Amino acid sequence: MTKKKKREREAEAVSNADKQESEIEAELVNGDSHKKKKKKTKRKFKGDDDEAQLIPTVSIAVSGSIIDNAQSLELATRLAGQIARAATIFRIDEVVVFDSKSNSANNSSMLTPDNSDENESGAAFLVRILQYLETPQYLRKALFPKHNSLRFVGMLPPLDAPHHLRKHEWAPFREGVTLKERASNSLGTLVDVGLSKNVTIDQALDPGIRVTVAMGTNRNLDTDSPRQIVSSSKPREEAGMYWGYKVRYASNVSSVLKECPYKGGYDHLIGTSEHGLIVTPSCLTIPTFRHLLIAFGGLAGLEEGIEEDNNLKVKDAREVFDQYLNTCPHQGSRTIRTEEAIFISLQFFQEPINRALQRN
Numbered sequence: 001m002t003k004k005k006k007r008e009r010e011a012e013a014v015s016n017a018d019k020q021e022s023e024i025e026a027e028l029v030n031g032d033s034h035k036k037k038k039k040k041t042k043r044k045f046k047g048d049d050d051e052a053q054l055i056p057t058v059s060i061a062v063s064g065s066i067i068d069n070a071q072s073l074e075l076a077t078r079l080a081g082q083i084a085r086a087a088t089i090f091r092i093d094e095v096v097v098f099d100s101k102s103n104s105a106n107n108s109s110m111l112t113p114d115n116s117d118e119n120e121s122g123a124a125f126l127v128r129i130l131q132y133l134e135t136p137q138y139l140r141k142a143l144f145p146k147h148n149s150l151r152f153v154g155m156l157p158p159l160d161a162p163h164h165l166r167k168h169e170w171a172p173f174r175e176g177v178t179l180k181e182r183a184s185n186s187l188g189t190l191v192d193v194g195l196s197k198n199v200t201i202d203q204a205l206d207p208g209i210r211v212t213v214a215m216g217t218n219r220n221l222d223t224d225s226p227r228q229i230v231s232s233s234k235p236r237e238e239a240g241m242y243w244g245y246k247v248r249y250a251s252n253v254s255s256v257l258k259e260c261p262y263k264g265g266y267d268h269l270i271g272t273s274e275h276g277l278i279v280t281p282s283c284l285t286i287p288t289f290r291h292l293l294i295a296f297g298g299l300a301g302l303e304e305g306i307e308e309d310n311n312l313k314v315k316d317a318r319e320v321f322d323q324y325l326n327t328c329p330h331q332g333s334r335t336i337r338t339e340e341a342i343f344i345s346l347q348f349f350q351e352p353i354n355r356a357l358q359r360n
Helices: 003-029 064-069 073-089 122-134 137-143 234-239 253-258 301-308 338-348 350-358
Strands: 057-063 094-098 173-182 189-192 199-201 210-214 228-230 246-250 268-278 291-296 323-326
Touching: 057 064, 057 338, 064 073, 064 122, 073 122, 073 338, 094 122, 094 253, 122 246, 137 173, 137 189, 173 234, 199 210, 210 234, 246 253, 253 291, 253 301, 268 301, 291 338, 338 350
Parallel strands: 057 094, 057 291, 094 246, 268 291, 268 323
Antiparallel strands: 173 189, 173 210, 189 199, 210 228
């Protein structure tokens, strides 16, 4: 049995057991709400996974340990901002932040917001900043309470992603947050979508929930006609619009793979390292994929994360990943920082990924 088929069987075996837990974790890490929500607020429009299977996705995994090397909170914030910019520029669908030295199966507690915690781990810090930057500016105050980690986010350049719309811009879809105020018909919910006036949706939802609203073609905000809530994957499916990245925390390298939110798991894994195979982009072949993952190590590389992970039986990175590549050979500096490696590598993979997508 090839390692690829073995991994697919393992992913299928754990998918049912992890499904409910993954859905709950996704509510936390994707910025939908930073408040505890009642059970009734879990609705089918939040379940993006089934519809998202129609379009291939590209995910990146990065070690949270890179934050530990930053000499100040300001520099750590700048580092996180670079990763967010890279993910947006290269249309990444999911960013997975993993702990290199954690052996626990799951550590969801670290994702729970704690406004008084000023000494959170590097992974928790990176998750928070990535979530914050991906969120449209007009929603941040409602979704993110004040936190020490967010002190310097104001100095970061905006992502300027397609869903970060200005107040005067009209688009087929907008991100919004549900409000406490009730709609005039008392059956719907008012949603702040960043326009001069709130819109109404035809569902009764608790306040503080991030939603994607189909705005339609009627630009008259005074109308009582309710708008529809849709899956966050709809803008890409219907209009080909990049709609930001999801953020997920993983306690170790094996959790990155095992807790994949996509049905069937990642079907192609690429690891990056200075010890990897040297190949040019024009000669690199990436097979047709549904869900591609590109992994980046921390201060000591992916090798350390694999070695420290007791859940991985194999300790050779070449056996964990389908391809283990050096995307920047003949480097002049003795070290390439992870945030630099992400930019270099995502550009390196553009041509091979596009060729693979064209074969779909």
